Amino acid sequence: MTTSPVRFYQVGSFAVGNRLLDDADRTVQSDPHRSNSLDSGHRACQGCGEALGARYALDAAMRATGGQLVAVNATGCLEVFSTPYPETSWRIAWLHSLFGNSAAVATGVAAALRAKGKSDVRVVSQAGDGGTVDIGFGCLSGMFERHDDVLFICYDNEAYMNTGVQRSGATPPAARTATTEAVGPEPGNVFGQGKDLPRLAMAHGIDYVATATVADLHDLEAKVERAMTFHGARYLHILVPCPLGWGSASSDTIKVARLAKETGLFPVFEAEHGKVTAVSPIRRRTPVEEYLSIQRRYGHLFGEHGRPDLVARIQEIADQNISTYGLVDEQPAVTEPSEVSA
Amino acid sequence: MTAAELLSVAAFSEGRHAQAFPSFGSERTGAPVVSFCRIDDREIRTREPVMEPDALVIQDVTLIHQVDLFAGLSNEGYILINTSKSFDELGLGEFVRQLHRERLLTCPATELALEHLGRPLPNAALLGGFAALTGKVSLDAISSAIRDRFVGAVGERNVAAASAAYRLVQVAEEELSHAPTT
Amino acid sequence: MLRQLEGSRAVAETVARCRPEVVCAYPISPQTHIIEAVGALVKSGALAPCEFINVESEFAAMSVSIGASATGARAYTATASQGLLFMIEAVYNAAGLGLPIVMTLANRAIGAPINIWNDHSDAMAVRDSGWIQLFAETNQEAADLHIQAFRLAEELSVPVMVCMDGFILTHAVEGIDAPDQAAVDAFLPPYEPRQVLDPNHPISIGAMVGPEAFEEVRYLSYLRQLDALERIPALAAEFATAFGRESGGLLRSYRTEDAETIVVALGSVLGTVKDAADARREAGERVGVVGITSFRPFPLDAVRDALSGARRVIVIEKAFSVGFGGVLSTDVAMATHDANLSLRTVIAGLGGRAITQRSLEALLADAAKDRLSPLTFLDLDHEIVERERSRMGATRRSGPSAENILRDLGTVASKIG
């Protein structure tokens, strides 16, 4: 029998795939023929958020560019677990040079492609938070300032995981790392420090800046796709939980990322030419405790010797984000990702 | 440095080996600098600064009592000073008596520059004067070097300044050659 | 065609004729005139296709070159001194990845005290980076070496550094023949990379290599440098036939046939040394000169042969290893360890100190009388040194030596030459 078009669906609206959708409307990750840019056999830990984020982002970029993609990788976990001689997990053209120069190397790749007239080939540069906000920032800022045709992706796991979980410029307040131990009157990382890279990127006036988490694949893929419509410097900041460094269950990686967004601690938004153009509203507002208490890096905040005062300060940060970015929608969030004919 | 370079170009254009280089420094425009030029018929291999010049061109007369400008100058040496004053007026009367009088001249290059270019850039005039004084390069070579460096009107004005200086120096040389020797 | 040109200008024009596709620049004296001139050629369209990129640091300059080279583009940059040290991590990386980048090094001292003048400390600091290092004696050679450098680098997939003395060559105006385009094209074929980032033939470049293979990787790069020892003279010979002049090669000997004393040196000082040698020969001393063009790879055999007849070898160095002495000397010593000769190290021209023929002749005279100590610092002002030492001995807070000494000298730049 024939049926009329229906402007909704809910069966797993937020799931990776949905049998009620046309192929075109489905995520890249639901496609059995996805490029698997980062292939099996890599040496990432169980439940590695970075491995997931990298495959999500690069597969999306591969679809957006019809496979005409070159990736440059900074030193870090991703590089180490993906390419230990004699095996590589990459299925794409990939180059690793140094820790702090991936943005500049990508600039060189883009320049070479331009000189050779290969305008169809696009360049992605990827780094962890250390290779982005700290040691790599000089080159990154230069790449931004020149508006080089590079999409820079930061996989933010909020510390130097490759070297054994030391504090980075992206480590959040109160978080315990090997260099911000949970001792003393101000246990864990100091409040009021750290770089807000997305904001710094926006300050460069580059075409496109966005944040995302591995918990919302639809959002992440849409942003990569959007980023690829610009020719110029672009920045995508993806939160990728690290079970090892955060002390969360390997099975909770996506849950933790989801809570980071739902608590407001990690604002998910989009900005074009220096202006915020869209935010992903919080769907189920959650107190920060729920996020913090499932991570051992915050273990010192709870229990009998816990620090509710510090938890309260973290909640303030979340509330500040919520008001700054307007993360709590007055109208109910739009929950149907797209319409579908049944 | 411009003067030394132009001089080297002029010499080069006359088929000689020439080498010009500055006293390398972090000086900014206007600060006192020394630059060197070697002219030879053989290949010039040395890279040392000119310690014993055959000729000394002083663009900024105010330096003469600050730095020992004349160190290393042989008694056979030439001196050309950018000034409208005489050696005596400069207080160099005593010093120059030990040298060949006809190899020592002053030339108001800056005035000539102001007259021909409207700017106090004495290089071209000094080169014209140098050509006349030493006869080591021709005025034509100097002029073509200037024209290579400064195209169009600017070049021509510089050439004019150089030629003017050249004539002035020739006249002065004439006078000296008729002057009674004491 | 021979023209009266500034060294930097000649190098820039020659580099342009090598058709680099990506050039990046970060300014530092005395390299500036080179990249300014290349930049102008790109902007004017005279050099195309070429991307000229103004970067934010030397570290970025080398990194951009790495990316460009790995993407199959001919990449060029230039730097000096502190700049080289700032990019040093990327310098090693380029060599490790086997990317045939060519870089001009306008040799300059390294601070502190900050000093913009010429010596070879910068080149020596990356001696072990895996780059080929060629030293130019004249501006003509500096220009010519770049053509050979691109050819050599791309044949072997090894980066090449062309070293030319800062200011002394870069800023000197002299008669130079900047080779014309046709000749360069005939000598230098288009770049065919050994590996390239190509979405249609993806590979992973820059893997992590553990103990199981690292030594082999290093040994392979050593073998490539040995290959270079073969290719460098071959290319020089090919260049000579193509361009009608001697440029490059491993080393060049001057009047060494019957020489009792041979002076070994790198770079532009060789001209003055040759003049001094001629003068000493007129005084009856049998002096010869060996100029080393290829410092890395170091031509042990060629050096051994070149020095075989000598009784004395004097290595004049514009750099030194504080706490030891000569750098080049140790390499020469390694080459001549089984020869029966006395080897003397002379440190000279540090931080732009003029190396004069007079001083060199005095030095050679002493050498002839075997009065030269194993390690000599040419024209060192012992009085100043003693004064500062006593100052240091007297009061703990004696202040920075450099400033103290300048105060003693009451010096001006022009006096330093």
Place this chain on the structure above:
Amino acid sequence: MNKPPFAITLEVGSSRANHTGSWRVERAVYVDRMPPCNDGCPAGENIQQWLYRAEPGDYEPAWRQIVEDNPFPAVMGRICYHPCETACNRAQLDEAVGINSIERFLGDLAIEHGWSLPPAGAPSGKRILVVGGGPSGLSAAYHLRRLGHGVLLVDSAPQLGGMMRYGIPAYRLPRASLDAEIDRIVALGVEIELDHTVTDIEHERTEGGFDAVFLAVGAQLARRVGIPAGDSSRILDAFSLLHRVAEDDPPLLGRRVAIYGGGDTALDAARTARRLGATDAVIVYRRNRERMPAQGDELNEAIEEGITMRWLSTVNRFEGDQLILEKMRLNDEGFPEPTGELEELDADSLVLALGQETDLSLLEGEPDITISDGVVEVSPAMMAGENGVFAGGDAVPSQRTATVAIGHGKRAARGIDAYLTGGTLTDPPRHELATFDLLNTWYYSEADRTHRPELERARRQSTFDEVVGGLTEENALFEARRCMSCGNCFECDNCFGVCPDNAVIKLGVGQRYEIDLDFCKGCGMCVKECPCGAIEMVPEQI
């Protein structure tokens, strides 16, 4: 291009040689769990499955999935008390899925399009006598025919349907829908004998040479209590009231009607009385609302229609047009106790809705059949005794609803089939229940339930038009898609997508997935992110 440099440059995908599966201490395993809706359905419908089919708009396959178990979707979609919705996990998220209304939509669609039931099975040569043409008898007949057995269905009433016809008013179950679904069953080749009351089961069985008998005689005798009443006082029972209305012979009730009882029948009677013209219809019940057996939504509908309630009251006596009620109170156990306090209620008639009993006189002389509390004891296969006599519906101990009866019919049919083929009915092992805590509801978008339209009150008080309307297709589809597919994979690709090691293999539509144990490191992310709880971790045997 020539060979890339040794070690520093590598050929793509080479890491697949590195089988990281060896790191694993636990492995992910796909499971099927029992969805609460299926678990709660007395008719044993595979609700989740037919919803799954309905979601893309494949309505006929969805309907066929229903009639696998229940030939009465249109009827069920109206009168079933839908324990499936009570059990639905979605109720804990927002509101239960409107399963009942979707079933009605599908049932009505099937009637509209004339979809026919699956054909009768190949003749087995066996004949079964089914006594009673109510839901359980008809259900049994349907399933027996599909199994290939011959069926004679006898009923004492002039029409088939039993309580569905004579116990449930038309405003709840329009006769057209009922007839349509009954006719479909009859069309499978069921012999029918109406107006025939079986008095001696043994006799009829041997007469007709039946291989087995299914008793589905229902509970047709109204339970009565002695109420002191004057001659003029009019008392009748709810069942005969509804029965006579069903046969277009409504009794005269007067303007003020009291109904005594708290069950659904009491409500039906009261609402019927309103429709027959009663201005006051008052339900007298000895417990309170919380303890009322009737279904909540029907009570609300009744109250909307102007029915009033006298809670905690019993009928003491009926004098002329005055009903004397006694107030009750609930003791600690929640049982009502008399208070001795009396009050009056004007009433022209009193309708007794105190429940029904079963007439089992036809079983007299049957050996080894146990009757207790007025109903027949049956085995799990619905067999009463050893000799092939089966029973179901209101005649056996259980909840007395049409849905339960239909379930009995199916079960009895299978029991009979097993009996005739010399086997015994065995149930497949039941899956573990898919409880709410096993779900990850994040992946289901917010979607409030759509409710069925209701007839405006004015018409409801005067006519027997159906009160509750059906869903539009769009609403039905929306509602179907609210199903969370508890405990069973609906191929959302989450596991396929969230595996950081690409260790989930997608086998294609309908084929679900497979774990690639060469690479599965056992992180457990797929389990946590499976929306419907269809994956579990099991320890590796080391």
